[in-house]
Amino acid sequence: MEVARGNKKLHERVPVRRTAWKLADLVILFLLLALLLHRVLHDGGEPWRRAALACEAWFTFIWLLNMNAKWSPVRFETFPENLAESIGELPAVDMFVTTADPVLEPPVVTVNTVLSLLALDYPAAGEKLACYVSDDGCSPLTCYAMREAAGFATVWVPFCRRHSIAVRAPFRYFSSTPEFGPADRKFMDDWTFVKSEYEKLVHRIEDADEPSLVRHGGVEFAEFLDVQRGNHPTIIKVLWDNNRSRTGEGFPHLIYVSREKSPNLHHHYKAGAMNALTRVSAVMTNAPVMLNMDCDMFANNPRVVLHAMCLLLGFDDETSCAFVQTPQKFYGALKDDPFGNQMDVGFMKVGRGVSGLQGMFYCGTGCFHRRKVIYGMRPHSVREGREGTTGSSSNKELQSKFGCSNNLKQSARDAIYGNLSAEPIVDISSCVNVAREVAACNYEIGTCWGQEVGWVYGSLSEDMLTGQRIHAAGWRSTLLEIEPPPFMGCAPNGGPACLTQFKRWATGLFEILISRNNPILMTIFRSLQFRQSLAYLMTYVWPVRAPFELCYALLGPYCLLANQSFLPKTSEDGFRIALALSIAYNTYVFMEYIECGHSARACWNNHRMQRITSASAWLLAFLTVVLKTLGFSEAVFEITRKDKSKSDGDSNTDEAEPGRFTFDESSVFIPVTALAMISVIAITVGAWRVVFVTTEGLSGGPGISEFICCGWLVLCFMPLLRGLVASGSYGIPWSVKLKACLLVAIFLLFCKRN
Numbered sequence: 001m002e003v004a005r006g007n008k009k010l011h012e013r014v015p016v017r018r019t020a021w022k023l024a025d026l027v028i029l030f031l032l033l034a035l036l037l038h039r040v041l042h043d044g045g046e047p048w049r050r051a052a053l054a055c056e057a058w059f060t061f062i063w064l065l066n067m068n069a070k071w072s073p074v075r076f077e078t079f080p081e082n083l084a085e086s087i088g089e090l091p092a093v094d095m096f097v098t099t100a101d102p103v104l105e106p107p108v109v110t111v112n113t114v115l116s117l118l119a120l121d122y123p124a125a126g127e128k129l130a131c132y133v134s135d136d137g138c139s140p141l142t143c144y145a146m147r148e149a150a151g152f153a154t155v156w157v158p159f160c161r162r163h164s165i166a167v168r169a170p171f172r173y174f175s176s177t178p179e180f181g182p183a184d185r186k187f188m189d190d191w192t193f194v195k196s197e198y199e200k201l202v203h204r205i206e207d208a209d210e211p212s213l214v215r216h217g218g219v220e221f222a223e224f225l226d227v228q229r230g231n232h233p234t235i236i237k238v239l240w241d242n243n244r245s246r247t248g249e250g251f252p253h254l255i256y257v258s259r260e261k262s263p264n265l266h267h268h269y270k271a272g273a274m275n276a277l278t279r280v281s282a283v284m285t286n287a288p289v290m291l292n293m294d295c296d297m298f299a300n301n302p303r304v305v306l307h308a309m310c311l312l313l314g315f316d317d318e319t320s321c322a323f324v325q326t327p328q329k330f331y332g333a334l335k336d337d338p339f340g341n342q343m344d345v346g347f348m349k350v351g352r353g354v355s356g357l358q359g360m361f362y363c364g365t366g367c368f369h370r371r372k373v374i375y376g377m378r379p380h381s382v383r384e385g386r387e388g389t390t391g392s393s394s395n396k397e398l399q400s401k402f403g404c405s406n407n408l409k410q411s412a413r414d415a416i417y418g419n420l421s422a423e424p425i426v427d428i429s430s431c432v433n434v435a436r437e438v439a440a441c442n443y444e445i446g447t448c449w450g451q452e453v454g455w456v457y458g459s460l461s462e463d464m465l466t467g468q469r470i471h472a473a474g475w476r477s478t479l480l481e482i483e484p485p486p487f488m489g490c491a492p493n494g495g496p497a498c499l500t501q502f503k504r505w506a507t508g509l510f511e512i513l514i515s516r517n518n519p520i521l522m523t524i525f526r527s528l529q530f531r532q533s534l535a536y537l538m539t540y541v542w543p544v545r546a547p548f549e550l551c552y553a554l555l556g557p558y559c560l561l562a563n564q565s566f567l568p569k570t571s572e573d574g575f576r577i578a579l580a581l582s583i584a585y586n587t588y589v590f591m592e593y594i595e596c597g598h599s600a601r602a603c604w605n606n607h608r609m610q611r612i613t614s615a616s617a618w619l620l621a622f623l624t625v626v627l628k629t630l631g632f633s634e635a636v637f638e639i640t641r642k643d644k645s646k647s648d649g650d651s652n653t654d655e656a657e658p659g660r661f662t663f664d665e666s667s668v669f670i671p672v673t674a675l676a677m678i679s680v681i682a683i684t685v686g687a688w689r690v691v692f693v694t695t696e697g698l699s700g701g702p703g704i705s706e707f708i709c710c711g712w713l714v715l716c717f718m719p720l721l722r723g724l725v726a727s728g729s730y731g732i733p734w735s736v737k738l739k740a741c742l743l744v745a746i747f748l749l750f751c752k753r754n
């Protein structure tokens with residue numbers, strides 16, 4: 001991918017200064033160590049004090065991991081206007097969208113994703129861009145929606161280009177009315193027409209029903225007759241072949257792909273879908289760059305591909321940029337992040353931080369990859385290949401890596417050695433049969449797909465694992481931060497959806513941690529940089545934090561119930577250390593939120609959600625993986641429900657109070673409900689003892705610190721306590737309450753026995 005760049009630079013790497021933050025990092029580290037030292041020197045050997053020491057040592061370790069990840073941040077500035085000289089030589093991009101379930105992910109949502117991609121600004125977009133939609137649901141409804149979207153795109157894309165529309169997902173764009181001046185007559189007519197066409201599109205999609213589509217939809221949908229989601233042949237449809245269109249400038253090709261599934265072969269969820277798309281696109285358009293998007297996101301900045309090119313093309317050495325990840329931003333996000341899943345601060349602090357190490361993590365969506373990197377190339381083999389010191393791989397080698405399709409082998413050779421012809425593919429439709437062959441469910445058997453090639457299998461967080469493999473091969477990566485934000489997605493709301501998502505992530509991360517892909521091993525045996533591996537470790541240990549946090553959270557209630565203490569008394573030196581630590585730490589976190597432009601409320605909500613997540617989703621993830629490792633259960637990818645109401649421009653949600661916590665019968669709620677109840681009981685018992693039983697003269701009983709700890713927990717778990725007494729979806733179901741009560745009873749017995 002050599003492009004003449006002239007003398008103008010395409011981007012700049014700007015180190016971010018943070019001297020004050022570094023000092024604060026060290027102060028907190030010092031206080032943590034002081035607390036540990038105090039415990040070692042002064043604490044007795046009571047088990048609860050030993051437990052506290054272990055937990056605090058763990059928290060210190062986590063703090064070190066955090067410090068490492070945030071220590072030396074950089075950001076990238078891009079200058080797409082400097083691409084002008086090489087505009088004719090820009091590489092082609094294949095854009096992938098994955099969808100998996102027409103109910104949880106309404107086709108209208110995916111349609112908007114696709115339309116925003118078809119309308120992107122890129123020179124010769126009609127020839128250089130192609131959009132592939134993977135449908136793991138194998139739903140005629142999704143296919144129909146895509147076909148209708150292609151039809152609507154003939155109106156939508158020219159409209160966006162003609163009027164330089166800023167937001168190119170129709171549901172977002174039409175959710176507000178622009179101000180028309182008197183001179184805008186033409187624009188107003190256009191706008192009204194396109195809007196009504198969009199509304200018709202939405203109605204057609206929503207009114208479509210599966211049986212009549214399949215029966216009366218003609219040959220197009222006959223293929224869907226009698227398919228089962230987990231058992232059907234490959235279905236590929238070229239819904240828009242731009243080479244065959246006769247409309248002026250045109251827009252990207254659109255191809256619908258539902259890969260073959262068989263109940264006997266694992267399909268590896270999204271990673272499997274991405275690999276199928278990679279192969280299908282390889283034999284069709286074989287672009288050297290691939291953009292991947294979840295169906296719940298849309299391109300929010302029409303120039304995003306140009307910005308990404310500044311990073312992909314702008315380094316002297318390709319090794320510096322294997323992929324370009326964009327931050328995940330959310331539209332229609334609830335105010336003050338009540339569910340703690342907007343992750344703005346994390347992206348900013350950790351994202352820029354790791355950019356200063358080996359590069360941003362791959363986050364699964366909104367990411368531009370180089371095809372040859374996805375194909376498992378190492379930086380040095382790419383370099384040697386270009387310099388001609390090694391001949392191109394033998395046919396046998398290619399076959400063992402990529403499988404037996406000759407077309408795929410040839411396309412892989414072209415992608416790896418950069419012989420991609422400047423001429424765009426002539427006839428996509430003629431490639432469908434080959435594409436069907438490589439989308440077969442047994443195609444990967446005996447190949448490197450899912451291991452050294454493509455998206456890596458073996459974790460529900462396939463994104464982190466795949467990104468880590470790329471870094472371990474010695475590549476670096478970049479984070480693209482631009483205004484307006486490149487992509488926007490929807491974050492789940494409500495207790496069940498949020499915690500399910502957190503649980504899936506944590507499960508996936510823990511799976512990586514205990515596998516042979518452990519980042520420390522990657523540092524020892526591969527080219528993953530040490531500090532980068534610590535940064536990976538910081539996220540992978542999420543679920544491992546759960547047992548420690550749970551233990552620490554139980555210490556307060558335990559001491560109040562058993563009339564003990566685990567924190568230093570006000571009279572001890574240690575008390576001042578603990579006090580200074582909690583003040584310093586909380587101020588630090590608060591300042592991070594303020595610096596990123598968030599409110600105190602958002603900061604508190606995130607803190608609270610961290611405690612809730614840790615005692616629910618992370619804990620369950622921890623147990624799931626332990627059970628899976630022991631062979632008792634299987635981890636499955638639970639798809640996050642997407643809120644359709646947000647996608648048809650209708651902002652009314654079903655919930656009366658959108659930020660309020662909701663519940664269902666899921667077991668994630670059991671431990672955290674129990675913990676909430678325990679905190680309340682403990683505080684009550686503790687207070688009762690202070691008032692009615694004089695403990696004076698009896699040293700060793702709980703002090704103010706234990707009360708503060710417990711009180712803090714009660715505040716954090718307030719949403720759960722409200723859930724205990726509320727009804728409907730705001731109330732915790734009885735089955736959960738009963739199981740939680742059982743846990744509480746066990747804990748109380750335990751406290752009494754000791």
Ligand SMILES: O=c1ccn([C@@H]2O[C@H](COP(=O)(O)OP(=O)(O)O[C@H]3O[C@H](CO)[C@@H](O)[C@H](O)[C@H]3O)[C@@H](O)[C@H]2O)c(=O)[nH]1
Pocket residue numbers: 097098099100101105134136268269270273293294295296363364365460461462463501504505508637638639640641
């Ligand atoms: O069998 C499956 C399951 C999921 N998906 C797709 O995967 C994407 C992500 O699924 P979603 O339920 O939206 O999960 P999120 O938690 O929102 O996704 C985050 O977490 C995933 C890893 O757990 C990453 O893959 C995603 O990119 C990242 O945005 C969606 O487009 C799905 O259609 C499939 O294609 N096939």
Ligand SMILES: [Mn+2]
Pocket residue numbers: 294296490640
């Ligand atoms: Mn999603």
